[in-house]
Amino acid sequence: MTRPESGERILVTGAGGQLGKELVKLLNAKGIEVYGLTRNQLDITDCEEVHSLIDQISPTTVIHAAAYTQVDRAESEPEVAFRCNAIGTRNVAVAAARVGAKLVYLSTDYVFDGYGSSSYNEWSETSPINVYGQSKLAGEEFVQQHHNRFFIIRTSWVYGAHGNNFVKTMLKLGAEHGAVRVVEDQVGSPTYTYDLASTIIAMLKTEKYGLYHVSNTGHCSWFEFAQEIFKQAKMEVQVTPIPTSAMPRPAARPAYSVMEPFMLRLNDLPLLPSWQQALQHYLLNNHTD
Ligand SMILES: NC(=O)c1ccc[n+]([C@@H]2O[C@H](COP(=O)([O-])OP(=O)(O)OC[C@H]3O[C@@H](n4cnc5c(N)ncnc54)[C@H](OP(=O)(O)O)[C@@H]3O)[C@@H](O)[C@H]2O)c1
Incomplete structure (x- = not known):
């Protein structure tokens, strides 16, 4: 691959993922030169490959959306999770800094323990309660150590057109069974990839x-989210609230991980639409793959 001459060039890692696909689609639609690299094209844990590809493409911006996102599995293979989310992120941050590219790193509400009942801002203390959250926080630290023109974007409860997500699962289960049981004691902010990707592109x-904390505005429990999905989809589905303890999983989840978009406000950047509006846009466009 020969090094392009000039102009804005955006490299997206994890381009096969939920957010990565949305970013590449939106950047292409804006006519921006974009290099969306899937895991097969760029494995972020391979330090030499990361440096070589980022050197060749010489992007003006790197959006680092690749991650190990299997929250439960991370508990039994922490080394794999840290190799990707911490070391992989270090690799990307160092290579991006070397070519003078801005860097966007996606992080998560799971850096918080969720024990309280008030929202977290960007200065709130982090204290992850699962391996995935710990590994993503380690990634944040590497970005801060190795880069100085970065956006660290913590988001939450991501869904969108591409890949599997809670909305698709609810619609499928609701259609098949007419009834679902959903946890009511985890509260957060659902985030639509279209809104998240649009905000990232504006921030860049x-x-x-x-x-930054970047999620759709407002918050709900998974139970309330499911109720809203069926209401908007005009489906008659019985939604039964259950406690997290009724559905034990390997990784603990924060009970209340609502994030305040304090930095967006301080910087006069637009807030995202409400989570209900976002859901409406998603269901109306009803795009899937
Ligand atoms: N999903 C959520 O609810 C959520 C919430 C908060 C924050 N986030 C963060 O938001 C970002 C985007 O998440 P997402 O929902 O788009 O996740 P996703 O759909 O799981 O996409 C992540 C992508 O990264 C790829 N990947 C994994 N290991 C890699 C490696 N070693 N090298 C290169 N690529 C690798 C995956 O490929 P394979 O599929 O082949 O493994 C996948 O295509 C991530 O940083 C995530 O931590 C997500």
Whole structure:
């Protein structure tokens, strides 16, 4: 691959994922030169490959959306999770800094323990309660150590057109069984990849670097989210609230991981639409793959 001459060039890692696909689609639609690299094209844990490809493409921005996202499995293979989310992120951050590219790193509400009942802002203390959250926080630390023009974007409860997600699962289960049981004691903010990707692209045009909380506005429990999905989809489905303890899983989840978009407000950047509006947009466009 020969090094392109000039102009804006955006490299997206994890381009086969939920967010990565949405980013590549939106960037292409804007006519921006984009290099969306899937895991087969760029394995972020391979330090030499990361440096070689980022050197060749010489992007002006790297959006690092690749991650090990299997929250439960991470508990039994922490080394695999850390190799990707921490070391892989270090590799990307160092290579991006070397070519002078801005860096966007996606992080998560799971950096918080969720024990409280008030929202977290970007200065709230982190204290992850599962391996996935610990590994993503380690990634944040590597970004801060090795790069100085970065956006660290913590988001939550992601769904969208591409890949599997809670909305698709609910619609499928609701259609098949007419009834679902959903946890009511985990509260957070669902986030639609279209809104998240649009916000990232808008932020990139600025020099307003830093750590941001970026989710759709408002919050709900998974139970309330499921109720809203069926209401908007006009489906008669019985939704039964259950406690997390009724559905034990290997990884603990924060009970209340609502994130306040304090930095978006401080920097006069637009807040995302409400989670209900986002869901409506998603269901109306009803795009899947
Ligand atoms: N999903 C959520 O609810 C959520 C919530 C908060 C934050 N986030 C963060 O948001 C970002 C995007 O998440 P997402 O929902 O789009 O996740 P996703 O759909 O799981 O996509 C992640 C992508 O990264 C790829 N990947 C995994 N290991 C890799 C490696 N070693 N090298 C290169 N690529 C690798 C995956 O490929 P394979 O599929 O082949 O493994 C996948 O295509 C991630 O940083 C995630 O931690 C997500």
